[in-house]
Amino acid sequence: MSEVRHRAAVLGSPVGHSLSPALHRAGYAAAGLTDWRYEPIECDGDALPELVRSTGPEWAGFSVTMPGKSAAAAVADSRSARVQALGVANTLVRRDGGWYADNTDVDGLVGALRAAGAPPIRSALILGGGGTAAAVLAALAELGTSDVAIAGRRPASTTSAQAVAGTLGLPLRVIGWDTDVVGDAGAGADLVVSTVPAGGADHFAAVLSAVPVLFDVVYHPWPTPLAAGGVPGRITVTGLDMLLHQAFRQFELITGVPAPVHAMRDGLRAGSGTDLPLPV
Numbered sequence: 001m002s003e004v005r006h007r008a009a010v011l012g013s014p015v016g017h018s019l020s021p022a023l024h025r026a027g028y029a030a031a032g033l034t035d036w037r038y039e040p041i042e043c044d045g046d047a048l049p050e051l052v053r054s055t056g057p058e059w060a061g062f063s064v065t066m067p068g069k070s071a072a073a074a075v076a077d078s079r080s081a082r083v084q085a086l087g088v089a090n091t092l093v094r095r096d097g098g099w100y101a102d103n104t105d106v107d108g109l110v111g112a113l114r115a116a117g118a119p120p121i122r123s124a125l126i127l128g129g130g131g132t133a134a135a136v137l138a139a140l141a142e143l144g145t146s147d148v149a150i151a152g153r154r155p156a157s158t159t160s161a162q163a164v165a166g167t168l169g170l171p172l173r174v175i176g177w178d179t180d181v182v183g184d185a186g187a188g189a190d191l192v193v194s195t196v197p198a199g200g201a202d203h204f205a206a207v208l209s210a211v212p213v214l215f216d217v218v219y220h221p222w223p224t225p226l227a228a229g230g231v232p233g234r235i236t237v238t239g240l241d242m243l244l245h246q247a248f249r250q251f252e253l254i255t256g257v258p259a260p261v262h263a264m265r266d267g268l269r270a271g272s273g274t275d276l277p278l279p280v
Contacts, residue, residue: 002034002035003035004035004036004037004058005035005036005058006033006035006036006037006058006060006255007036007037007038007039007058007059007060008024008036008037008038008039008059008060008061008062008063008254008255009038009039009040009041009059009062009063010038010039010040010041010062010063010064010065011041011043011048011051011062011063011064011065011068011072012040012042012043012064012065012066012067012068013042013043013044013066013067013068014042015040015041015042015043015065016040016042018040018065019240019243019268019271019272020038020040020063020065020243020247021038021039021040021271022267022268022270022271022272023243023244023247023251023264023267023268023271024038024063024247024251024264025038025267026260026263026264026266026267026268026270027247027251027255027259027260027263027264027267028255029263030260030263030264031255031257031258031260033255033257036060036255043068044067044068045067045068045069045070045071046071048064048068048071048072048075049071049074049075052072052075052092052099053075057094059094060093060094060254060255061091061092061093061094061250061253061254062091062092063090063091063247063250064089064090064091064092065090066131069088069089069090069131070087070088070131072088072089072090072091072092072101073086073087073088073089073101075092075099075101076089076092076098076099076100076101077097077098077099077100078095078097078098078099078100078101079100079101079102080100080101080102080103082102082103082106082138083101083102083103085138085164085167085168086103086134086135086138086164087134087164088103088131088134088135089101089102089103090102090103090104090105090246090250091103091104091250091253091254093253093254102249102253103135103138104246104247104249104250104253105132105135105242105246106135106138106139106142106246107245107246107248107249108135108241108242108243108244108245108246108247108249109135109136109139109193109215109242109245109246110139110142110143110245111245111246111248111249112215112237112241112242112244112245113139113143113191113213113215113237115241115245115279115280116213116235116236116237116241116279117235117279118191118213118235118237119190119212119213120143120144120190121140121143121144121145121190121191121213122145122146122147122190123145123146123147123148123188123189123190123191124140124145124147124148124149124189124190124191124192124193125148125149125150125151125182125185125186125189125191125192125193125211126148126149126150126151126161126192126193126195127150127151127182127192127193127194127195127196127200127201127204128151128152128153128157128194128195128196128200128201129150129152129153129154129157129158129160129161129195130157130195130196132195132217133150133152133157133161133193133195134160134161134164136193136195137161137164137165137168137170137172138164138168140170141168141169141170145170145191146171147171148165148170148171148172148173149172149173149174149175149185149189150172150173150174150175151174151175151176151177151181151182151185152174152177153177153196153200158174161174162174179203179204179207180207182204182207182208183204183207183208186204186207186208186210186211187210189211190211190212190213191211191212191213191214191215192208192211192213192214192215193214193215193216193217194214194215194216194217194218194224194226195217197218198218198220198221198224201216201224201226202224202225202226204226205225205226205228205229206229208226208229209229209230209231210231211230211234212234212235213234213235213236213237214226214227214230214234214235214236214237215236215237215242216236216237216238216239217238217239217242218238218239219238219239219240219243219272219274220272222238222274222276223236238276240268240272240274240276240278241276241278241279243268244264244265244268244278244280245280247259247264247268248261248264251264261280262280265278265280
């Protein structure tokens with residue numbers, strides 16, 4: 001067994017369910033990175049700054065999941081334009097000048113939509129206004145979407161989304177969390193993205209069944225009622241697709257090596273026990 005010279009980890013709480021080790025370890029094996037190790041570390045947002053600052057030079061980078069994404073952005077010495085706009089980071093990379101923060105969730109959203117064959121997205125409806133919604137807004141801005149509505153369960157979440165959209169220069173309409181209102185907004189949308197936890201958007205399944213492209217960030221249990229209720233021919237993208245595509249860019253940032261995408265997909269399938277197609 002090769003000596004470990006480079007280390008990386010996923011930071012989160014709880015982190016035991018994370019599929020990132022399956023993804024990155026499969027990538028290391030396929031890329032011949034035999035002296036790399038990737039592990040899960042239980043770490044919340046309060047503990048993250050000290051943990052990151054205390055690591056030795058063998059630590060190349062971190063994947064960051066909930067609830068540490070704001071802390072990851074704050075602890076960094078430099079930040080991508082995305083992180084500056086969103087205020088959250090899911091990737092920390094050691095560079096000569098210190099820790100660099102990026103947000104590859106945006107790559108995950110854009111990459112998954114393109115791999116699934118989604119047409120140009122002119123109009124979109126976002127369900128939920130939390131941290132994932134911020135990444136969705138950035139993805140839609142990069143895709144050139146010009147008409148975006150958001151329905152949040154709490155006013156505070158949509159207020160935060162409005163601030164992010166303003167920073168991105170993306171027009172955003174806030175609508176109510178009401179079945180008829182959401183149905184009306186969905187009727188004119190090319191894409192609906194649900195960022196709420198499992199069960200949170202089930203009651204919208206019927207009124208959103210005709211939307212041509214659905215992106216539901218939930219991946220367990222699958223399919224959600226929202227995903228299962230679509231008309232034939234609808235393009236449906238899952239949270240696993242997003243996780244896979246964000247990991248490609250994250251892998252490259254941390255290792256400096258092109259991501260072996262098919263091997264990483266195989267690793268994710270094995271780790272999650274899914275038979276979803278997960279196009280790359």
